[in-house]
Amino acid sequence: MRRKRAFASLLLGLLILTGGYAKSDLLKIELPKNHSIFDDAFAPLVIKFSAGKIKNIEINSTTGERFVIKNIPESGYYCKNIKLKLAENNISVTAHTEDNRTVQKSVKVFYRSEVYEGADEAPYGYKKYFFHNSGNEEKSCTKCHDMNPDFKVKSSPENEFQVLENPKDSNCYTCHKVLVSRKNGHAPSVNFMCTVCHNGKTGENNLQEKEKSRYLHPDPIADRCFQCHQRLEENMVHNRSDHGPTKSGRCNKCHNPHSSPNAFFLRKPIWQLCTTCHAEKTSGKHVISSFVFSRNKGGHPTRGWPDPSRPGRELVCSSCHNPHGSKGPFLLRTTGSTPFKVCKRCHKK
Numbered sequence: 001m002r003r004k005r006a007f008a009s010l011l012l013g014l015l016i017l018t019g020g021y022a023k024s025d026l027l028k029i030e031l032p033k034n035h036s037i038f039d040d041a042f043a044p045l046v047i048k049f050s051a052g053k054i055k056n057i058e059i060n061s062t063t064g065e066r067f068v069i070k071n072i073p074e075s076g077y078y079c080k081n082i083k084l085k086l087a088e089n090n091i092s093v094t095a096h097t098e099d100n101r102t103v104q105k106s107v108k109v110f111y112r113s114e115v116y117e118g119a120d121e122a123p124y125g126y127k128k129y130f131f132h133n134s135g136n137e138e139k140s141c142t143k144c145h146d147m148n149p150d151f152k153v154k155s156s157p158e159n160e161f162q163v164l165e166n167p168k169d170s171n172c173y174t175c176h177k178v179l180v181s182r183k184n185g186h187a188p189s190v191n192f193m194c195t196v197c198h199n200g201k202t203g204e205n206n207l208q209e210k211e212k213s214r215y216l217h218p219d220p221i222a223d224r225c226f227q228c229h230q231r232l233e234e235n236m237v238h239n240r241s242d243h244g245p246t247k248s249g250r251c252n253k254c255h256n257p258h259s260s261p262n263a264f265f266l267r268k269p270i271w272q273l274c275t276t277c278h279a280e281k282t283s284g285k286h287v288i289s290s291f292v293f294s295r296n297k298g299g300h301p302t303r304g305w306p307d308p309s310r311p312g313r314e315l316v317c318s319s320c321h322n323p324h325g326s327k328g329p330f331l332l333r334t335t336g337s338t339p340f341k342v343c344k345r346c347h348k349k
């Protein structure tokens, strides 16, 4: 008896909450999936709605971006790449209906990066979502988007890159052009040779992702990079000192493979990048063993001066160290076994 009444009031409550019919028909966030992880700064938002019933739609995100769509597309779809800030982001979509009601939907996504403290790992419950498998692609996007892979099948797809005359001809362009929108664009990405890296294969660090997407990239990625940056690979073979993140092939820890506001497509400006992992060097001074400085007590400056060895550039960590390894000790830009040879790069006497 009692249980029945409880059930009835629950039902009533539900009816009041939903205004009598399912709100999900009015507005749905198809993508991104709630609690998905991103490794670059953009999340493709795809919303689906009942075009006839909606007056306008407002989109708000954690970066403070706000878009109001007044001309509701009759197709019932709207797509927009949303800029993410590091760590957790909330993307909220609010629809105002013709009969003056408000429907709101939102998703949380996590933009992860190993070189930003607090953003290196997503909280429990977040997962990487893979989009490019036949199940997802066929569902709704092909109505409006050409989702065929770009590359022409060649006898030896491993060694031949397709170069498009116009990147806009790429089937990846409409949805992913935002990835190369930052100031410095990496040549293969700007030219939409995406599958040079996204060859659908895995590496020893992402074996568990096998088959999840037709555009996987191997992790570690270095062998892809070396296809074009051979000199670097050749140099590394002869290194006397190696650098952990480079040696392990994780070039993308430091470089954004698509584009970046920073030089060399780095994820942070050089000095900030190095001191993320070498936090003990943040004082701006650097104790070099058995050396006492007159003016610079406590160490050698690591920034704030022009770099005498590289005209036009500032003194930074990489003025003295090669982040990819060296033929000298401590990644120093010198050969031989003693660190002091490096001094001569800048101090001639």
Ligand code: HEC
Pocket: 030, 031, 044, 045, 046, 075, 076, 077, 078, 079, 080, 081, 082, 140, 141, 142, 143, 144, 145, 174, 175, 176, 177, 178
């Ligand atoms: C009813 C047609 C339609 C459907 C269905 C559709 N889209 Fe779109 N989409 C568009 C249009 C139109 C654009 C804008 C094209 C342009 O900017 O040239 C677009 C742009 C995009 C963009 C780029 C947005 C930006 O801000 O750069 C992404 C990402 C995208 N769509 C993803 C998808 C995905 C994923 C699906 C399937 C879940 C999908 N779309 C389904 C019509 C559609």
Ligand code: HEC
Pocket: 031, 032, 033, 036, 037, 044, 129, 130, 131, 132, 133, 141, 145, 146, 147, 148, 149, 150, 171, 172, 173, 174, 175, 176, 194, 195, 198, 212, 213, 214, 215, 216
């Ligand atoms: C219809 C829009 C659309 C087109 C066209 C498209 N993508 Fe995507 N792509 C997406 C969306 C949406 C995601 C998933 C983002 C997310 O995590 O929510 C994605 C994810 C990816 C990923 C990450 C792995 C995965 O499967 O999730 C790669 C790599 C990628 N796309 C490469 C490509 C390449 C290469 C092309 C061209 C051959 C291409 N995409 C064409 C919409 C598109």
Ligand code: HEC
Pocket: 037, 038, 039, 040, 041, 042, 172, 176, 179, 188, 189, 190, 192, 193, 194, 195, 196, 197, 198, 217, 221, 224, 225, 252, 253, 256, 257, 258
């Ligand atoms: C030089 C190698 C390289 C090229 C070229 C490249 N990518 Fe990537 N891409 C990567 C790597 C490595 C990752 C893994 C995540 C990271 O390091 O940012 C990645 C990640 C992605 C993701 C997932 C981003 C996310 O937020 O999780 C998408 C989508 C993507 N790439 C699309 C593309 C498209 C589209 C192109 C062509 C315009 C392209 N990539 C060209 C190496 C590359």
Ligand code: HEC
Pocket: 161, 186, 187, 188, 193, 196, 197, 221, 222, 224, 225, 226, 227, 228, 229, 251, 252, 255, 257, 264, 265
């Ligand atoms: C398909 C060939 C190709 C692949 C693969 C490739 N690159 Fe490049 N990369 C280029 C070209 C071309 C340039 C521009 C020419 C130049 O400045 O050396 C460039 C430039 C760069 C630069 C800037 C060089 C400078 O002096 O300003 C960096 C850094 C870089 N790539 C890193 C990478 C990393 C990391 C990978 C792997 C994730 C990679 N590249 C994969 C072709 C490629």
Ligand code: HEC
Pocket: 114, 115, 241, 242, 243, 244, 245, 253, 254, 270, 273, 274, 275, 276, 277, 278, 317, 318, 321, 322, 323, 329, 330, 331
């Ligand atoms: C993602 C983290 C990370 C970043 C970013 C990073 N390092 Fe390192 N670095 C390491 C680790 C881990 C080691 C120690 C072990 C190793 O080299 O394998 C190391 C070691 C070193 C060493 C000592 C090498 C030796 O032979 O004893 C130097 C010098 C160094 N890094 C300089 C730099 C400079 C300069 C930068 C910026 C261009 C930088 N690091 C950025 C992780 C990082």
Ligand code: HEC
Pocket: 222, 225, 226, 229, 232, 243, 245, 246, 249, 250, 251, 252, 253, 254, 255, 264, 266, 270, 318, 319, 323, 324
């Ligand atoms: C620890 C961070 C870090 C890692 C890991 C790293 N790089 Fe770099 N890379 C840098 C920095 C910093 C510069 C700029 C150096 C300077 O000041 O001239 C650079 C410059 C470059 C350049 C252009 C100048 C040159 O030295 O040729 C290329 C190409 C490049 N990196 C490719 C790669 C490839 C390929 C990998 C992986 C095998 C990789 N990087 C791994 C930090 C890194």
Ligand code: HEC
Pocket: 271, 274, 275, 278, 281, 282, 286, 287, 288, 289, 300, 301, 302, 303, 315, 316, 317, 318, 319, 320, 321, 330, 332, 339, 340, 342
């Ligand atoms: C003026 C040249 C110079 C600059 C600039 C410089 N270093 Fe060094 N670094 C050295 C020398 C020389 C050594 C050799 C160790 C010694 O003599 O004690 C060294 C050693 C190191 C080591 C290994 C030993 C230790 O002290 O842990 C790390 C790590 C390191 N540097 C990181 C950095 C980082 C990070 C920056 C930028 C914030 C930087 N260096 C800037 C010259 C420099």
Ligand code: HEC
Pocket: 288, 291, 293, 294, 295, 296, 300, 301, 305, 306, 307, 308, 309, 315, 319, 320, 339, 340, 342, 343, 344, 345, 346, 347
């Ligand atoms: C990449 C260039 C570069 C390298 C390599 C370099 N320095 Fe310097 N050094 C500078 C700059 C720039 C300054 C600050 C400007 C100045 O005081 O002349 C400086 C300052 C100094 C000073 C302070 C000068 C004073 O009057 O107090 C000493 C001492 C010094 N460096 C010693 C060394 C030693 C020892 C090494 C080798 C371990 C070395 N430097 C490597 C660029 C460099």
